[in-house]
Amino acid sequence: MTTVRPALDPELRALLADMPLMTRLDHELLAQFRQLPSAPVEALLEGRRIDHREITVEGEGGARITLSVFSPSGADTDTDTDTDTDTDTDTDAGEAGAARDRRAAGAPCVLWMHGGGMVMGDRFSQIDIPLEWLDRFGAVVVSVEYRLAPEAGGTTPVDDCYRSLLWVEEHAEELGVDRSRIVVAGVSAGGGLAAGVTLMARDRGVPAVAAQMLVCPMLDHRNDTASSRQYSGGPGVWTREMNEFGWRSLLGGLRGAEVPGHVSPAVAEDLSGLPTTYVDAGSAEVFRDEVVTYATRIWESGGQAELHVWAGGCHGFDALYPRAHVSAEARRTRNGWLARVLSPVE
Template identity: 40%
Template structure:
């Protein structure tokens, strides 16, 4: 008898068969997936008939370990120094690229009149932690240093991470809090991978489903952590759920589907931010599975999720600059 799970949204279920969507993250699968998903269309497709200017840069700093390709996107005709959506793509930190889902991020940016910086960070298993985090840090510090030339406002940067990019955004926020005088105005973590331990009730409850399930999640984390997922000494900059102290983080948007294994680690992270007197907005979409709105963007649930993100972005970018978080109690 199949294990009991929360019901999948009927509109999503009529379009996507999760049982048929099984991901075995072997090295061979990753190689094939990267080749199949490699960007083949010119940047003009993303420029949306002139709605955005998109320029390619290579970022490096005195402390960086590699040069980091960036896409810097700006709404056409925008004047003055714009806020920034600092975008970290999904793909479990083992797949994906800087153009992945960038068309959607540009739609968000157009709504809030913001620039977008998308990072081509290094991927595991060839480049395990901390390579990707170092690349994100390089891109962010380079952008802040060149803010005048890029016509961006370094005091209004929102970190935006999807799935594996959510792990990187969360780890970057913790690193900035602990080490640098560069604070994002917010972080948006959409279905983020936060915990390498794979041991929550939702992971057990949804283990039999296809899509991004516990077996896939464990494989991704082992690629990122060099086979050490679940070890007691994994740093919080790699897996943000490991942080003992989550105070002092920027206002945080957290979103997850009710029918995905990441559900409980995301809910727990939001609760910990509130307990630390921080600012978090949590959305758990009933019937949603991992990445549901990118599979079926026209579904009602997908449109609700995208509206919630846009509303949070508008409030966050419109709010006056303020001190973040509090001390953990």
């Protein structure tokens, strides 16, 4: 019997009509997707006062993790890392000095994890989302090129992101970052990694995370919620079958109790002691119910979470169509939450 689905937002439905949708993902299709060019970050930076630097840090087993660091133009972000290439935008000395003055007390920082089902995408995917926070709040944005499954499975992607968080904390002064205002954020698979990194930081006692923003996050490898079943058996932006492929690629042979909560945050036994959390999803997507459950469990543990389920939103709707009305409202709401979180305490 076909499971009835919540209706798509009419504007999104019209936009999706021109998008090729799939039901399943396999290794052959994944190879094709990975051949597509990276997101054109240069076009996003053009005309904006943003300094862009590429940094390489050491991961598990000596692996190299690339970070893209975006700062308000004129910020002092010298580091002692192995690779450091500037692509700064032009600014005059007066404006650069003013920017430094504004950042004297330390800027907020967003550690960003991209989406892609754990198997595709790169550090420039969906980067327009955190760059808006750079423009609005003067935040330094650090985007992580975590290693992808199936080549790097298990805890490797979340460990790459956690090591990147440690790097940010260790280099806060060089970055001009306020250690008390580090936000961990991500979309889809990156949202799941953001949740895992925040759990790691809590469990290991370092570093302090001020807040986590989980945008339509991929949280639960069990893939057995009502919304998961609703988005099975037909084409979509991200279906239950595609989700199964992503998790299978990441977990390999891990099953049941072998799956760590840092990798699949929904199975973490304890959600107490987490920083304030923003979590959202669309009503018409596979992750809807696991998102609602995660927020509920944070409340049950005495934590603070702000939950939004956007009526008619498909998976990743505001990343795909940022100018749609529901997308604009979702972004405004996230911006308002971040403004409250990042406001210095008087």
